[in-house]
Amino acid sequence: MQELALADVAAYRAYLEFYPAEWEVLDGMCHITISRFYRDKGVFDFLARQVLPEIVRMALERGEKTLRCWSAGCASGEDPYTLALLWQLHLKPRFPDLAMRIVATDADAAMFKRAELACYR
Numbered sequence: 237m238q239e240l241a242l243a244d245v246a247a248y249r250a251y252l253e254f255y256p257a258e259w260e261v262l263d264g265m266c267h268i269t270i271s272r273f274y275r276d277k278g279v280f281d282f283l284a285r286q287v288l289p290e291i292v293r294m295a296l297e298r299g300e301k302t303l304r305c306w307s308a309g310c311a312s313g314e315d316p317y318t319l320a321l322l323w324q325l326h327l328k329p330r331f332p333d334l335a336m337r338i339v340a341t342d343a344d345a346a347m348f349k350r351a352e353l354a355c356y357r
């Protein structure tokens with residue numbers, strides 16, 4: 237509202253009705269796009285120690301050759317790449333007969349472009 241020099245929410249509501257393209261701008265501002273490698277260490281530890289080994293065993297019992305994972309809401313990609321690191325460092329050496337394939341998606345196109353670039357500090 238400040239950027240558009242609008243006085244209040246009612247004025248912004250009217251602006252949205254007059255300029256429908258603004259909905260996309262507003263939607264973009266409603267996404268929380270925070271992401272970091274190993275963002276929630278406890279969760280990733282639990283994934284590496286318990287969840288992944290268990291589903292790997294289930295997959296192998298079913299004769300699967302690939303374990304497919306979906307990072308839904310990957311933001312700039314740190315989540316799926318952390319998962320790939322867990323796989324490479326902890327699980328692949330233990331389960332060499334299984335491959336991991338990760339699909340990552342995000343509703344925010346700009347965030348997803350950063351994920352595709354995969355360039356991090």
Ligand SMILES: C[S@@+](CC[C@H](N)C(=O)[O-])C[C@H]1O[C@@H](n2cnc3c(N)ncnc32)[C@H](O)[C@@H]1O
Pocket residue numbers: 267268269270271272275308309310311312314315341342343344347
């Ligand atoms: C807080 S970030 C979390 C990023 C990452 N998963 C992490 O934990 O580090 C949430 C992401 O979910 C995405 N998102 C929210 N709703 C979505 C939807 N319906 N479909 C796909 N992505 C969505 C947002 O664009 C945002 O990038």
